[in-house]
Amino acid sequence: MSQTTLSGVRETTAEVPAIRLRNLTKTFGSKGFNETRAVDGVDLDIRQGEFFSMLGPSGSGKTTVLRLIAGFELPTSGTIELEGADVSGKAPFQRDVNTVFQDYALFPHMSLVDNVAYGLRVRGMKKAERRERAIESLERVQLGKFMQRRPSQLSGGQRQRVALARALVVEPKVLLLDEPLGALDLKLRQQMQIELKELQRSLGITFIFVTHDQEEALTMSDRIGVFNNGKLAQIGTAHEIYQRPTGAFVANFVGTSNLFGPDIAASLYQRGGQFVVRPERLTLDWTASTAKHDGAASLRGTVTSLVYVGHATQVRVALEGGPAVVVLVGSDLPDEASVVGKTVSVSWLDRDAVWLPDGN
Amino acid sequence: MSLNTQQPGTAADPGTRPGTAAVPRARKNSFSALLNRTPRLRLAALLTAPAGWLVLVYIAALAALLITALWTVDTFTGKVSTTWTFANVIQVLTDPVYQIITLRTIWIALAVTIIDAVIAVPIAFFIAKVATAHWQKILVIAVLMPLWASYLVKAYAWRNVLASGGLLEWMGAPLGVASPGYSETAVILTLAYIWLPYMILPIHAGFEKVPNSLLEASSDLGAKPLKTMRLVMLPILVPSIIAGTIFTFSLSLGDYITAQIVGGTTQMLGTVVYANVGAANNLPFASAVSLVPIVIIMVYLFVVRRTGALNNL
Numbered sequence: 001m002s003q004t005t006l007s008g009v010r011e012t013t014a015e016v017p018a019i020r021l022r023n024l025t026k027t028f029g030s031k032g033f034n035e036t037r038a039v040d041g042v043d044l045d046i047r048q049g050e051f052f053s054m055l056g057p058s059g060s061g062k063t064t065v066l067r068l069i070a071g072f073e074l075p076t077s078g079t080i081e082l083e084g085a086d087v088s089g090k091a092p093f094q095r096d097v098n099t100v101f102q103d104y105a106l107f108p109h110m111s112l113v114d115n116v117a118y119g120l121r122v123r124g125m126k127k128a129e130r131r132e133r134a135i136e137s138l139e140r141v142q143l144g145k146f147m148q149r150r151p152s153q154l155s156g157g158q159r160q161r162v163a164l165a166r167a168l169v170v171e172p173k174v175l176l177l178d179e180p181l182g183a184l185d186l187k188l189r190q191q192m193q194i195e196l197k198e199l200q201r202s203l204g205i206t207f208i209f210v211t212h213d214q215e216e217a218l219t220m221s222d223r224i225g226v227f228n229n230g231k232l233a234q235i236g237t238a239h240e241i242y243q244r245p246t247g248a249f250v251a252n253f254v255g256t257s258n259l260f261g262p263d264i265a266a267s268l269y270q271r272g273g274q275f276v277v278r279p280e281r282l283t284l285d286w287t288a289s290t291a292k293h294d295g296a297a298s299l300r301g302t303v304t305s306l307v308y309v310g311h312a313t314q315v316r317v318a319l320e321g322g323p324a325v326v327v328l329v330g331s332d333l334p335d336e337a338s339v340v341g342k343t344v345s346v347s348w349l350d351r352d353a354v355w356l357p358d359g360n
Numbered sequence: 361m362s363l364n365t366q367q368p369g370t371a372a373d374p375g376t377r378p379g380t381a382a383v384p385r386a387r388k389n390s391f392s393a394l395l396n397r398t399p400r401l402r403l404a405a406l407l408t409a410p411a412g413w414l415v416l417v418y419i420a421a422l423a424a425l426l427i428t429a430l431w432t433v434d435t436f437t438g439k440v441s442t443t444w445t446f447a448n449v450i451q452v453l454t455d456p457v458y459q460i461i462t463l464r465t466i467w468i469a470l471a472v473t474i475i476d477a478v479i480a481v482p483i484a485f486f487i488a489k490v491a492t493a494h495w496q497k498i499l500v501i502a503v504l505m506p507l508w509a510s511y512l513v514k515a516y517a518w519r520n521v522l523a524s525g526g527l528l529e530w531m532g533a534p535l536g537v538a539s540p541g542y543s544e545t546a547v548i549l550t551l552a553y554i555w556l557p558y559m560i561l562p563i564h565a566g567f568e569k570v571p572n573s574l575l576e577a578s579s580d581l582g583a584k585p586l587k588t589m590r591l592v593m594l595p596i597l598v599p600s601i602i603a604g605t606i607f608t609f610s611l612s613l614g615d616y617i618t619a620q621i622v623g624g625t626t627q628m629l630g631t632v633v634y635a636n637v638g639a640a641n642n643l644p645f646a647s648a649v650s651l652v653p654i655v656i657i658m659v660y661l662f663v664v665r666r667t668g669a670l671n672n673l
Contacts, residue, residue, distance in 0.1 A: 072576050092579040105577035109595045119581035122591070170581060 016084045017045040018174050018206040019069060024078035026064055038064040040230035041078070046174075046208060048083075051200050053209045053217040056227030057253065062210050065227075066176050069208065070099045083173060093122075097174040098167035102182060104159045106151035112138060112162055113147040119170035137169040138162070157188045164199075174206045181216065193220050214254045218242060226250050242278075246357055251276040256314075258282065258325035260353075268297050274356045279328040281352040284315060285345045298347035301325070303340050306333070315339075317346055422654075429647035438641050448648035458632070462652055465629045468548055469612035473605045475552040476559040480604060481597075484560050488567035489575070503560050511554065515621045518550040522622055542624030550622050551612045558607035566600025567593075602664045609660060613653045629653055 026039040039061045046052045054062040067073045069080060071092035079088045087095050098119070106115050113134045114121075120130035138144050141161035151159055160180055167175055177196075181189045197220050200207045211217050217224050218238040226233045226241060226249075234241060234250045245251035248259055257276040265273055290298040301319035308314075312330045319325060327346055333339055395402045429448055434441045452458045487499045506514065521527045522539055529539040540546050570593065578588040616630025623631075629652055636646035 070576075070580060072580075092576065093582045093584055097580075099577070099580045101573045101577060103571065103573055105571065105573035107574060107577075107592055107596075118578070118583075118591070122578075122581060122583040122587050166577075166581070 016048070017081075018048045018050070018083060019044070019046040019208070020079075020081040020084075021045075021065070021069075022079045022081075024065065024068060024080065025076050026061075026068060026073060027076045037230050039068065039075075042230075042232055044225060044232060044235065046206060047223075049204045049206055051197065051207045051209065051220060051222045053211060053221035053224045054227060055211060055214060055217040055224050055254070056233075057212060060227040061230035062212075062227045063178060064230075066099075066178055066208065066210050069174070070097055070176055071095050096172055097176055098170060098172035099176040099178060100160075100163045100167050100180045102178045102180065104151075104163040104180075106159055106162055106166070108151055111148050111150060112143060112154075115151065115162060116166045116169050119166065123170070133169055134165075137165040140168075141165045156183050157192065160184065160192065164196075168199075168203070168205075172205065174208060175200075177207060177209045179210055179212070181211075181213075189216070196220065218254070224254075226253065228253075244354060245276065248274065248276075248356055251354070251356065256326050258323065260323060264299075264322050269350075269353075275353040276356065277325075277348045277353055279314065279326045282325065282327040282346050282348050284317070284327045284329055285347065286342070288343045288345045290345045290347070295350050296347055297350060297353075298345050300343060300345045303342050303344055306339060317344060319346065425647050425650065428644050429651055431644045433642050433644055440643055448645045449651070451645075452648045452652060458649070461627050461629060461632060464544070464627070465613060465653070466656065468544065468551065468628065469609045471548045472551045472555060472612040473559075473608045475548070476556050476608045477601055477605060479552075479556060480559040480563050481601070484563035484567050485593075487560075488564050489572070500564070503557050503564075506554075507557050511617065512621075514554055515550060515618050518546070518553065518618075519622050522546045522549075542622050544623065544626045546622040546624070547619050547626055547628070550618050551615060552608075554618065555608040555611050558611065559604035562600045562603040562607070563597060566597045566603075570596050599667055602667055606661065606664065610653075610657050613656060 021042050021044040024039055024042040024044075025037065027035050027037050029035045042061075042065060044065075054065060056062045064073065068075055071087070071090060071094070075088055079086055081087065082096060107118065110118065113131060116137050117130040117134035120133060121127075125133075135144060135147055138147050141164055143158060143161055143165070146154065146158070151162065154162065160183075163180070181192050184192060193216060196207070196209075209217070209220065218241075221238055223235060223237055224241050225235045228249050234246045236244075241250060241254050245254065245257070251257040251259065256279050258279065259274060259276050261274055262272055265271055265275060285298075288300055290300065299319045299322055301317040301322070303315055304318050304324065305316045306313055307316075312328050313333060315327045315329050315333075317325055317327055325346060395405070428440075430444050430446065431440055431442050432445050432447065433439070483503070487496055487503070491499055519542075522541060523529075524539065524541065526539060532538060540549070574592055574596075575588055578592045579585075583591065614630055616628060616634045619626055619628045619631050620634075629649055633646045633650050636642045636649065
């Protein structure tokens with residue numbers, strides 16, 4: 001509950017979620033003609049001080065949810081609460097959340113320090129003080145020495161930091177990040193992932209991070225919400241999402257999964273349903289001898305292709321009477337030229353098989 | 361799934377089946393190849409026509425104007441005599457009559473420009489940022505439509521509107537507003553109407569170039585719409601607005617038809633030129649008068665050059 005104590009200080013206890021979405025729905029287009037449900041009945045609680053990632057493919061509704069929280073779109077139905085207060089119908093400038101945009105959206109006609117000070121300026125802070133705070137904020141992202149430059153004179157990574165400094169200087173309750181690392185190269189992206197996570201930890205602000213990159217989401221997040229077709233497919237920690245996906249979509253979208261159908265489940269385990277096994281949990285036997293010790297299952301198949309990924313090799317195997325699976329082989333391959341077309345056996349431990357709930 | 365790795369058209373016996381003919385290769389073309397090898401020849405070939413046009417039509421005409429202004433007219437025969445004199449130019453610059461006409465012309469052009477800018481910014485904003493994609497097209501056509509009608513038709517239409525007993529008087533009567541009649545105000549109104557599209561179009565293009573995310577970022581950081589307009593939109597739009605003012609200002613500065621049709625006795629630089637070419641038959645003096653708007657425009661262009669507006673034309 002938010003309440004004003006006797007001393008007049010607004011205190012917030014941890015029980016109230018930073019963001020609470022209830023039955024949030026957003027449709028575009030006119031009803032009955034070309035209506036699309038971008039967001040379809042989303043219920044979500046995001047805790048205070050949490051690093052929450054919204055993960056999903058393009059068009060899954062994750063960015064629309066972010067824009068609804070920011071106030072750039074108004075919901076068709078449902079409510080958005082910010083620390084217990086309903087903000088569903090409020091304009092962006094009335095909400096205590098700030099956004100780091102995908103294209104950074106820096107003001108091209110202002111210097112960096114003016115860009116960062118903008119939020120303080122429109123709130124009526126005195127020039128000397130807002131300048132001081134803006135410089136402080138730029139120094140936090142190691143750009144203090146560039147403060148008189150224009151955004152066009154910066155590299156992509158530097159612009160990204162300015163956008164971050166500009167959003168954080170107004171001390172929002174929740175920071176929204178819309179695929180902010182999408183335009184950066186791999187090395188810079190990995191560095192920014194670590195920096196963002198550290199920044200979030202030291203500031204204690206709730207971060208909501210939108211991404212389509214599952215690795216990014218797994219690395220950075222306290223919890224992840226996986227979106228599909230405007231609905232939340234699963235909410236959980238990175239570990240839960242990866243190890244115990246609740247459906248075929250999540251299993252396939254987050255990491256590579258090998259999905260085994262009901263017929264294999266019936267023949268191997270004498271039960272219905274589908275299960276998945278991660279590529280790194282599968283072991284490959286080049287002599288095609290099917291291990292039959294307890295607690296393990298095994299199938300024969302033919303190697304169809306190899307993909308070298310640096311630290312390991314992905315071996316694609318077409319199983320006899322089953323699906324094509326990907327096996328991650330860490331050790332050196334025997335005589336590479338002759339591997340494709342070879343008959344091998346693929347085995348896994350029974351406890352590595354993740355059973356998907358029925359109906360997915 | 362297996363990909364067909366065979367190149368289309370490389371199948372045996374090409375050309376027998378439809379859609380299997382080999383992809384045509386570029387034919388040998390020695391002239392194109394020559395142009396490609398010799399950039400100087402390419403440049404010369406490209407520039408000859410526009411450079412010739414520029415020299416002949418533009419620079420030569422301006423030079424002729426300047427030279428004519430330094431000649432004089434034999435008052436007795438009415439023929440242009442090629443005696444060199446600064447008399448015409450000095451008279452235009454020092455005679456109070458022409459000084460007043462010059463100032464009035466600048467005032468009319470400025471007033472037209474300001475009125476158009478004030479009207480055009482909200483219209484352009486609405487078209488570029490508020491209207492749906494479908495309505496944007498319709499509205500841009502609506503803005504362009506008056507340009508398809510003849511200038512004279514529009515000027516005479518305004519003559520009717522402004523006439524005593526005309527539309528403006530009829531509409532203004534209940535409100536106690538009188539029609540300005542044929543006057544300087546009428547000239548300003550009519551010119552503002554006629555040149556408005558030239559102001560809307562560059563500003564509209566300017567608004568289109570401002571990404572929506574900048575407006576969202578401003579709002580996100582706590583700015584109300586009017587602040588966003590003042591602190592984000594307008595500074596980015598300044599070059600576009602100046603580009604529009606170059607059109608409206610220079611077009612108004614040289615106008616003489618509207619001044620004649622709705623201006624009553626209002627004299628502008630253009631009407632003086634017209635009168636001297638026609639009735640007074642004094643071409644050198646007309647040339648001297650017409651140098652005034654040319655100089656004003658050059659000064660204006662020089663001043664706005666540094667804002668980057670010329671890149672927006």
